Amino acid sequence: MWPLLLAAALTAITQFPRDPSGTVQCGPQHVSWSGGTLRSETSEGNVVADLSQPLGPGQRVIPLWCGDLLGDGSQVLGVETFSGGAHCCFSVSVVQLDKSGTHLLDADLGNGGLGTPEQLDDSGPLQLVGTSDVFAYFDDLTFVASPFMPLVYAYDGQQYVEATRQFPDRIRTEIDQANAALPVAVERPVPPNQPAFVRYQEQESIALRLYGLHWLLGDQDAALPLIMARLSPPAADWLNANAPAAAAALSTVYQ
Numbered sequence: 001m002w003p004l005l006l007a008a009a010l011t012a013i014t015q016f017p018r019d020p021s022g023t024v025q026c027g028p029q030h031v032s033w034s035g036g037t038l039r040s041e042t043s044e045g046n047v048v049a050d051l052s053q054p055l056g057p058g059q060r061v062i063p064l065w066c067g068d069l070l071g072d073g074s075q076v077l078g079v080e081t082f083s084g085g086a087h088c089c090f091s092v093s094v095v096q097l098d099k100s101g102t103h104l105l106d107a108d109l110g111n112g113g114l115g116t117p118e119q120l121d122d123s124g125p126l127q128l129v130g131t132s133d134v135f136a137y138f139d140d141l142t143f144v145a146s147p148f149m150p151l152v153y154a155y156d157g158q159q160y161v162e163a164t165r166q167f168p169d170r171i172r173t174e175i176d177q178a179n180a181a182l183p184v185a186v187e188r189p190v191p192p193n194q195p196a197f198v199r200y201q202e203q204e205s206i207a208l209r210l211y212g213l214h215w216l217l218g219d220q221d222a223a224l225p226l227i228m229a230r231l232s233p234p235a236a237d238w239l240n241a242n243a244p245a246a247a248a249a250l251s252t253v254y255q
Helices: 003-011 168-187 201-217 220-228 233-250
Strands: 022-027 031-032 037-041 049-050 060-066 076-082 088-094 103-110 126-131 149-155 159-163
Touching: 022 060, 031 060, 037 060, 103 126, 149 168, 149 201, 149 220, 168 201, 201 220, 201 233, 220 233
Parallel strands: none
Antiparallel strands: 022 031, 031 037, 037 049, 060 076, 076 088, 088 103, 126 149, 149 159
16 A cells, blocks of 8 residues: 555656746646746636746746645645856745745755655655755865755645654665765775865765764764774864864754
């Protein structure tokens, strides 16, 4: 029964193409967008929700997906607003497509964003899954080396709220992936002609992500020395020195 329920939840989500304009059917309504115009209308042409906004140079409104996320027959739309510019920035809104136009989530995610909603527990409203750039340019990391962290929002009966720690199995899966990547980075030869501050950034990036994931599980103090023991000495020293700042940064995003 559970695989059938999961398949039904996923097929209820309609993905939007990444085109600058278009029209997509969302339940009994159709959503059209072009430039800063974004509207949901009935087949008779009556506007149900108008999410249009003025745009500046380089800005874009990007509808992501729609569907019955709450399981009550209503349609919910996910949309990004891109600020323009290199690497930044994305704001997301999740809105009910009815006359109320209730915003279930408004969040500034920087370089992060939302993916397709998923069912991460046994039943009920779908969860919103995405990524956080909480470690963007952390200490001396370049943007390429800045690790992204998982982000999950859950519906609390009124709106979507940050709830990443409520899904430890998802966090453990990402820990397994980072654990598999770390020895590959450690064993990779470090080119001698690279500047000193970037020589160990691959190790530092994965180690920082591992520390952050363990912070989400609440066992970061026990995990830190085990992670350091697997790193080259310069990377281990870097992680040890930056662990308090990493924990402080995480606490600004996660409950």
